[in-house]
Amino acid sequence: xxxxxxxxxxxxxxxxxxxxxxxxxxxxxxxxxxxxxxxxxxxxxxxxxxxxxxxxxxxxxxxxxxxxxxxxxxxxxxxxxxxxxxxxxxxxxxxxxxxxxxxxxxxxxxxxxxxxxxxxxxxxxxxxxxxxxxxxxxxxxxxxxxxxxxxxxxxxxxxxxxxxxxxxxxxxxxxxxxxxxxxxxxxxxxxxxxxxxxxxxxxxxxxxxxxxxxxxxxxxxxxxxxxxxxxxxxxxxxxxxxxxxxxxxxxxxxxxx
Amino acid sequence: xxxxxxxxxxxxxxxxxxxxxxxxxxxxxxxxxxxxxxxxxxxxxxxxxxxxxxxxxxxxxxxxxxxxxxxxxxxxxxxxxxxxxxxxxxxxxxxxxxxxxxxxxxxxxxxxxxxxxx
Numbered sequence: 001x002x003x004x005x006x007x008x009x010x011x012x013x014x015x016x017x018x019x020x021x022x023x024x025x026x027x028x029x030x031x032x033x034x035x036x037x038x039x040x041x042x043x044x045x046x047x048x049x050x051x052x053x054x055x056x057x058x059x060x061x062x063x064x065x066x067x068x069x070x071x072x073x074x075x076x077x078x079x080x081x082x083x084x085x086x087x088x089x090x091x092x093x094x095x096x097x098x099x100x101x102x103x104x105x106x107x108x109x110x111x112x113x114x115x116x117x118x119x120x121x122x123x124x125x126x127x128x129x130x131x132x133x134x135x136x137x138x139x140x141x142x143x144x145x146x147x148x149x150x151x152x153x154x155x156x157x158x159x160x161x162x163x164x165x166x167x168x169x170x171x172x173x174x175x176x177x178x179x180x181x182x183x184x185x186x187x188x189x190x191x192x193x194x195x196x197x198x199x200x201x202x203x204x205x206x207x208x209x210x211x212x213x214x215x216x217x218x219x220x221x222x223x224x225x226x227x228x229x230x231x232x233x234x235x236x237x238x239x240x241x242x243x244x245x246x247x248x249x250x251x252x253x254x255x256x257x
Numbered sequence: 258x259x260x261x262x263x264x265x266x267x268x269x270x271x272x273x274x275x276x277x278x279x280x281x282x283x284x285x286x287x288x289x290x291x292x293x294x295x296x297x298x299x300x301x302x303x304x305x306x307x308x309x310x311x312x313x314x315x316x317x318x319x320x321x322x323x324x325x326x327x328x329x330x331x332x333x334x335x336x337x338x339x340x341x342x343x344x345x346x347x348x349x350x351x352x353x354x355x356x357x358x359x360x361x362x363x364x365x366x367x368x369x370x371x372x373x374x375x
Contacts, residue, residue, distance in 0.1 A: 110351055116344035123337055138326075159348075 054209040055136045055217035068201035082234040089241045106161035117159040124152045132228035136217030142227025150235030162243040175237035182230030261317030268310025275302025289359045300342040308335035
């Protein structure tokens, strides 16, 4: 134990010394370097100018404009991962019904946890929507908002049960429909510029940068919204699958004890 | 420097102290339940309180752009932490007690006395 502590101490001290050296002599955080040429180019083409997204959040702008095809394929990878897990857990229609049936009263957590969950779920929905819909103005965006959104059903599954979530209308089929709507929306928004002689996924000037005086960043807000739906609902579908009790699967597969 | 600045800075310092004592308790306390208490000190005192401090600090800083947005976001995050953390530690303690994973030797057990210890 003593030797381990010594090694840790040496590592921490070396790191601290290196960082101090870097800050003091190499001026890593030096001042007056200004905006570099590449940064200037991106700022000019995403915030200023007539053909830009007019989005103050340059990162989102770069994600969906300059490397939009890349982001489209990233979304496709996530889509494939969800499809993969759905295929692993695929069930027939009767088995789906069996899985949804409540056999014994499910164990729920204490009233304290349940009541707090009720409040928190509403707050999470609001916060995640704000992360996604402000994605073109502030840090955040569709994927981050969707991941935050997926925490809400997860909390309901943990504090109440999977059956409560399904009883309130959020079952696997609905989640999959929502996710498909999201993916379809992303694909359609990507294809719209082709109709008016633009390139695929082109942002300006096909999509308006402002509506009614509000900055919406051209196509960014649509991408963010649909990505929000796709990611949130995709995660929800997987959580619902993972929360199926093991006994039910054993019953379905005919595993003998 | 306004009053808000000093109150906010004070709350952040309190947060740092709570974080320190929480970490110390997490390392030094003898069993699961007391360590859970130390962790909660670290969350409420070390995360929620400084977040309120940041909100006050942002409100007091006239030079800061978008200071109302920063203050609002910090305040909301603080409220969420303040709500979620006690419920979370309650759920942890409840689960550990129910599953009988943690050996406990209570010095005083009023609930057991009332129920008639069995």
